[in-house]
Amino acid sequence: MIGTHNSMTYAKPYHWYGWLLIPFARCQKKNLREQLLAGVRCFDLRIRFDKDGTPYFAHGAMRVKGDVYGVLTDLKIQTMFLKEKLLVRLILEDPKLRKEQEILFIDFCNDIENVFGEYMTFFEGRRKGDWALIYDFKHKQPINQFVGSMAEDARWYEKIMPFAYACRKNKANMQLATDVLKDKVNLFDFV
DSSP states (O other): OEEETTGGGGSOBSSTTHHHHHHHHOOOOSOHHHHHHTTOOEEEEEEEEOTTSOEEEEETTEEEOOOHHHHHHHHHHHHHHHTSOEEEEEEEOOTTOOHHHHHHHHHHHHHHHHHHTTTEEEEEEEETTTOOBOSOOSBOOOEEEEOTTTOTTOOGGGGTOHHHHHHHHHHHHHHHHHHTOTTSEEEESOO
16 A cells, blocks of 8 residues: 655645755645545654644644644545545654643544544554654554655665655655555655
């Protein structure tokens, strides 16, 4: 199964300085519907919470525009047309390891699993950074990540600029995922 890594990073940055971070933080160019049309059936959503406890999408220091509940509702509608469940990997994008973020994430995961669980299968529930399990979803899903920041065969500049590794390796890695690793979820940058 093909999935996207940092699925929401196609969205516009929320703050002006986010535009400067795009070469380092953007992992997707296509919006969610375009990702679905490209065959994606697993989405990697990175969540953080503002001071009021409202969830938002982020990757590292870059916050991106998009309503979390609106996106989940849109994915729910898409599953009704596709007549198949989508997989959604949820990660707490909080490498500072703040306890209040962890508490909000646990409540969020519990709520969305109850509200959207009929339409989507959620998994992971980890915190970026130490990758500790924060929320234990019922579903366990093995994954491969064909992304430059984690790839052993990535060149130094491909580790910090996701598009560079994707340009060089996506075709071969996609073939490998389709032919050999089809029983796992395979996450890619720039599908």
